[in-house]
Amino acid sequence: xxxxxxxxxxxxxxxxxxxxxxxxxxxxxxxxxxxxxxxxxxxxxxxxxxxxxxxxxxxxxxxxxxxxxxxxxxxxxxxxxxxxxxxxxxxxxxxxxxxxxxxxxxxxxxxxxxxxxxxxxxxxxxxxxxxxxxxxxxxxxxxxxxxxxxxxxxxxxxxxxxxxxxxxxxxxxxxxxxxxxxxxxxxxxxxxxxxxxxxxxxxxxxxxxxxxxxxxxxxxxxxxxxxxxxxxxxxxxxxxxxxxxxxxxxxxxxxxxxxxxxxxxxxxxxxxxxxxxxxxxxxxxxxxxxxxxxxxxxxxxxxxxxxx
Amino acid sequence: xxxxxxxxxxxxxxxxxxxxxxxxxxxxxxxxxxxxxxxxxxxxxxxxxxxxxxxxxxxxxxxxxxxxxxxxxxxxxxxxxxxxxxxxxxxxxxxxxxxxxxxxxxxxxxxxxxxxxxxxxxxxxxxxxxxxxxxxxxxxxxxxxxxxxxxxxxxxxxxxxxxxxxxxxxxxxxxxxxxxxxxxxxxxxxxxxxxxxxxxxxxxxxxxxxxxxxxxxxxxxxxxxxxxxxxxxxxxxxxxxxxxxxxxxxxxxxxxxxxxxxxxxxxxxxxxxxxxxxxxxxxxxxxxxxxxxxxxxxxxxxxxxxxxxxxxxxxxxxxxxxxxxxxxxxxxxxxxxxxxxxxxxxxxxxxxxxxxxxxxxxxxxxxxxxxxxxxxxxxxxxxxxxxxxxxxxxxxxxxxxxxxxxxxxxxxxxxxxxxxxxxx
Numbered sequence: 257x258x259x260x261x262x263x264x265x266x267x268x269x270x271x272x273x274x275x276x277x278x279x280x281x282x283x284x285x286x287x288x289x290x291x292x293x294x295x296x297x298x299x300x301x302x303x304x305x306x307x308x309x310x311x312x313x314x315x316x317x318x319x320x321x322x323x324x325x326x327x328x329x330x331x332x333x334x335x336x337x338x339x340x341x342x343x344x345x346x347x348x349x350x351x352x353x354x355x356x357x358x359x360x361x362x363x364x365x366x367x368x369x370x371x372x373x374x375x376x377x378x379x380x381x382x383x384x385x386x387x388x389x390x391x392x393x394x395x396x397x398x399x400x401x402x403x404x405x406x407x408x409x410x411x412x413x414x415x416x417x418x419x420x421x422x423x424x425x426x427x428x429x430x431x432x433x434x435x436x437x438x439x440x441x442x443x444x445x446x447x448x449x450x451x452x453x454x455x456x457x458x459x460x461x462x463x464x465x466x467x468x469x470x471x472x473x474x475x476x477x478x479x480x481x482x483x484x485x486x487x488x489x490x491x492x493x494x495x496x497x498x499x500x501x502x503x504x505x506x507x508x509x510x511x512x513x514x515x516x517x518x519x520x521x522x523x524x525x526x527x528x529x530x531x532x533x534x535x536x537x538x539x540x541x542x543x544x545x546x547x548x549x550x551x552x553x554x555x556x557x558x559x560x561x562x563x564x
Numbered sequence: 565x566x567x568x569x570x571x572x573x574x575x576x577x578x579x580x581x582x583x584x585x586x587x588x589x590x591x592x593x594x595x596x597x598x599x600x601x602x603x604x605x606x607x608x609x610x611x612x613x614x615x616x617x618x619x620x621x622x623x624x625x626x627x628x629x630x631x632x633x634x635x636x637x638x639x640x641x642x643x644x645x646x647x648x649x650x651x652x653x654x655x656x657x658x659x660x661x662x663x664x665x666x667x668x669x670x671x672x673x674x675x676x677x678x679x680x681x682x683x684x685x686x687x688x689x690x691x692x693x694x695x696x697x698x699x700x701x702x703x704x705x706x707x708x709x710x711x712x713x714x715x716x717x718x719x720x721x722x723x724x725x726x727x728x729x730x731x732x733x734x735x736x737x738x739x740x741x742x743x744x745x746x747x748x749x750x751x752x753x754x755x756x757x758x759x760x761x762x763x764x765x766x767x768x769x770x771x772x773x774x775x776x777x778x779x780x781x782x783x784x785x786x787x788x789x790x791x792x793x794x795x796x797x798x799x800x801x802x803x804x805x806x807x808x809x810x811x812x813x814x815x816x817x818x819x820x821x822x823x824x825x826x827x828x829x830x831x832x833x834x835x836x837x838x839x840x841x842x843x844x845x846x847x848x849x850x851x852x853x854x855x856x857x858x859x860x861x862x863x864x865x866x867x868x869x870x871x872x873x874x875x876x877x878x879x880x881x882x883x884x885x886x887x888x889x890x891x892x893x894x895x896x897x898x899x900x901x902x903x904x905x906x907x908x909x910x911x912x913x914x915x916x917x918x919x920x921x922x923x924x925x926x927x928x929x930x931x932x933x934x935x936x937x938x939x940x941x942x943x944x945x946x947x948x949x950x951x952x953x954x955x956x957x958x959x960x961x962x963x964x965x966x967x968x969x970x971x972x973x974x975x976x977x978x979x980x981x982x983x984x985x986x987x988x
Contacts, residue, residue: 345880369883372835373836
């Protein structure tokens with residue numbers, strides 16, 4: 257099918273066929289990474305601006321590599337040292353960047369809805385690289401690509417997402433993407449980290465780790481931010497890791513072919529024990545590799561398939 | 565100087581009138597209301613055939629922003645907006661800069677209103693100095709200067725002991741305390757109503773309980789002190805229940821609801837439009853039904869707009885960062901006529917009561933009826949007039965409305981204050 261969207265803002269917006277389209281395209285992009293010369297001319301003469309208002313190393317680097325392998329000119333704009341620190345509004349910053357004629361703007365912002373706001377005001381394509389606790393669609397897509405590669409299919413699988421669901425944009429993108437692809441999703445965490453009316457997202461909610469992971473084909477462990485303790489949502493990291501951390505011991509009751517995923521960066525010893533992070537179940541580095549392929553696919557579909 | 569409003573349908577719930585009658589105004593006061601009145605020599609005659617003639621509408625909750633935020637609104641622009649929207653009087657909140665927590669600021673606002681005000685302006689004084697919730701404001705002097713109520717609106721007085729003392733201290737003035745009922749710990753960080761929509765949008769929610777807990781506290785304190793507490797912008801089903809119960813037990817509690825809490829739910833936030841961000845936030849469908857029921861059965865005494873003007877730059881960015889509040893003076897009457905009165909969900913007589921006699925009674929203001937001798941504050945409605953909400957045409961200095969482009973039928977067409985037509 258032909259790609260028709262101007263922007264990629266969320267997986268909630270996408271149809272299953274569009275998700276499949278991105279995954280298929282990403283599959284063929286992966287081959288480029290195996291070449292000696294990792295570059296194709298697809299986006300030559302196109303400009304991609306990484307507009308990151310929130311610290312991020314891996315997502316920004318991943319987009320940067322993706323753009324460069326496709327021969328786009330990639331420019332990084334980070335909020336520190338920029339006009340955003342001098343009190344310029346988000347819209348003004350964006351309009352200034354647009355005046356330099358980029359083809360794609362990749363946005364990371366702490367405010368949910370910020371990419372949607374930019375998409376309404378900018379003529380160029382906008383890619384959401386994570387907005388507040390809303391969505392992180394390319395993470396959702398790379399998770400799907402990783403699962404499809406490892407399991408051979410998506411339909412009918414069962415995934416457990418464990419940890420701080422309330423504050424996680426990864427959880428929301430995973431939930432929407434996985435549901436659309438026919439996956440059964442269970443979310444699990446202490447009740448203080450499960451958002452209100454969460455089951456209305458179409459997921460099962462569990463407050464017991466063992467129950468949530470017992471039959472899962474895939475377990476997605478989320479990063480726990482330390483400030484959750486200060487805001488009184490959990491008593492201590494120690495207790496969290498004992499109750500909600502994944503250890504080899506707890507994995508004993510899981511399926512022998514279970515996959516462990518994590519969007520990174522991992523808090524070793526908190527949500528994942530080091531043994532689990534390095535175990536044969538872990539596909540965390542495959543996720544990182546697939547991240548580049550998925551972002552190449554997204555940049556290509558948004559900027560490359562338009563008539564020049 | 566006299567004025568005769570002829571052949572209109574006079575709806576004056578306070579006097580038990582609903583029928584085609586004439587209203588004769590003499591020297592700025594209501595002279596006679598009755599059929600077939602004759603106009604004395606030199607009388608200005610207004611033909612109101614097919615129109616509805618009501619006691620002037622009173623909005624007891626507006627932010628005129630002066631002094632301090634004249635770029636958002638002034639006494640002049642805010643009262644023009646009021647007149648355009650069918651209101652003959654407004655009461656303005658204390659969260660200006662400087663705060664209206666002393667007589668000098670009250671005097672300033674009321675002097676501005678005398679010179680530049682288009683409709684009547686009543687001032688509401690702060691409960692605590694600087695709205696900081698730590699020390700009582702000089703309420704006695706402010707009451708003397710003309711403040712008709714006290715409120716830290718925009719903030720909740722979290723210290724229950726201090727609020728209790730404020731209620732007691734204000735007893736001799738006969739002025740109510742107006743409560744911005746929001747437990748700041750329960751609401752902490754929340755930028756919209758907590759529910760499925762906040763989960764879906766990834767925005768931090770604040771639970772309805774943040775309001776309910778504080779309404780419960782205020783009713784308990786009113787019972788303890790015998791004071792009159794008025795709940796500002798009541799928005800939850802739980803708060804309706806609490807106020808209903810308080811009234812049934814004889815506690816002196818009254819309440820208002822805004823047009824936006826009667827007409828919109830949290831679903832309106834889905835586009836992250838900062839014009840749907842306000843305090844309290846837009847609630848669930850269940851809450852919207854409950855506040856309408858409360859308005860109908862009298863649990864809620866009046867509609868108040870919480871007219872909260874903000875400049876475009878404060879309302880066009882990230883939702884979480886945007887200022888809270890929407891303008892309401894110029895949209896309240898048309899929207900309520902179209903969405904509630906026209907489909908029969910709110911009868912015209914109750915609507916008029918909640919816009920006129922209801923708010924007058926809450927704050928002990930003159931007005932709210934067309935009884936002979938009363939000041940001739942009159943609002944005339946045309947129930948058949950089509951309207952489109954066009955922020956560019958607002959008389960307010962601000963445009964922050966969630967109703968941009970909405971169309972409907974029914975609008976105020978004339979506003980009369982003290983016998984003078986003031987419609988801009």
